């Protein structure tokens with residue numbers, strides 16, 4: 001690989017935005033609409049890669065009920081309120097409607113494209129193009145340094161498979177929109193490195209909205225259940241989520257687990273109620289009266305998947321006739337299925353995580369302008385900051401809102 005050092009001046013641009021993901025594209029569009037000359041630097045070969053793969057290729061682009069006080073995690077839970085109030089899901093929906101993009105509500109206010117996530121990327125690129133945003137692909141920003149009149153941005157641009165060109169450019173304003181660590185193939189730790197260089201605090205990043213893996217004992221018993229789904233209540237870190245839980249070869253996944261994973265800390269247990277709508281104690285007592293000769297496993301199969309009951313029979317409970325159950329044994333069955341204490345071996349990590357929990361500490365930034373309090377002209381938006389949404393379109397809504405609001409002050 002040939003590395004060539006080139007010095008250039010970005011006097012042609014008012015602002016450089018680092019990262020052509022959800023927040024960077026949104027910020028570029030609105031800064032452009034305000035007449036700013038924008039250079040958008042993107043490490044990858046395509047803009048909006050994460051948008052393209054999101055929502056199973058259909059992009060859950062917002063949530064009708066996104067509430068900054070209910071659906072976001074941050075060391076400063078008030079930080080996201082201002083931007084989310086200034087740019088709500090209705091604002092993004094207006095843009096989607098203006099482009100005639102077909103969409104539907106899947107559940108719980110989650111809006112998905114009818115056809116493809118590409119519709120959203122194409123819309124953003126068309127809007128960016130209209131206002132003259134210059135997009136430079138295969139351009140990885142390697143460092144951002146404050147200088148007397150702004151910032152020096154160092155970039156390693158891939159000119160061909162064999163040639164990488166290093167350059168540095170000066171600009172008055174820079175927006176860090178380089179996201180978090182999920183999807184390691186496109187992610188970079190630029191946000192955290194830059195923050196450390198500027199002596200800003202970083203809330204330690206960790207994978208979130210991520211499947212949890214088996215411990216050794218549960219793997220032997222439960223990995224065979226891959227594909228089984230159960231509507232459950234899953235609790236971790238004081239927060240409970242009612243949705244599907246999915247068994248996989250590696251552990252537990254499904255929306256209820258992904259949501260709970262953002263509140264789970266390594267070493268902690270997760271509590272699972274596999275029958276949240278049933279008063280299992282009373283129901284079992286009634287079954288004992290009505291069908292004393294029936295086996296516990298046969299009885300449980302009326303309310304839980306057969307494969308699951310077969311796997312845990314004689315492990316989680318002794319498979320005997322209902323009539324022979326003592327009160328203590330009945331209570332043990334109730335606990336096993338409604339208060340399953342699952343101790344994950346770990347999580348699947350950034351490879352499958354949808355988002356990064358933590359990020360640059362928001363106390364370093366204005367929640368109105370997204371400008372750093374101690375560095376004039378330095379801005380950060382989106383997932384690079386310590387703001388993480390729930391599963392369900394909340395993370396894109398934060399990216400759109402923070403990108404839009406920041407652009408109003410560039």
Ligand SMILES: Cc1cc2nc3c(=O)[nH]c(=O)nc-3n(C[C@H](O)[C@H](O)[C@H](O)COP(=O)(O)OP(=O)(O)OC[C@H]3O[C@@H](n4cnc5c(N)ncnc54)[C@H](O)[C@@H]3O)c2cc1C
Pocket residue numbers: 018019020021022023024041042043044047048049050051053054055056059060061062139140141142177178179180182183186187188189190353354355381382383384392393394395396397399
């Ligand atoms: C598989 C998957 C599915 C998801 N589905 C949904 C969903 O349906 N709904 C939802 O709300 N959220 C979803 N998310 C989360 C959502 O994609 C992110 O929260 C959102 O994209 C964050 O926006 P961002 O602009 O901060 O970062 P990103 O969209 O990640 O953009 C950051 C950009 O910066 C670029 N970059 C990184 N480092 C550098 C560098 N050094 N120099 C130049 N460029 C750089 C990256 O290549 C990337 O293009 C999903 C995430 C994943 C991984």
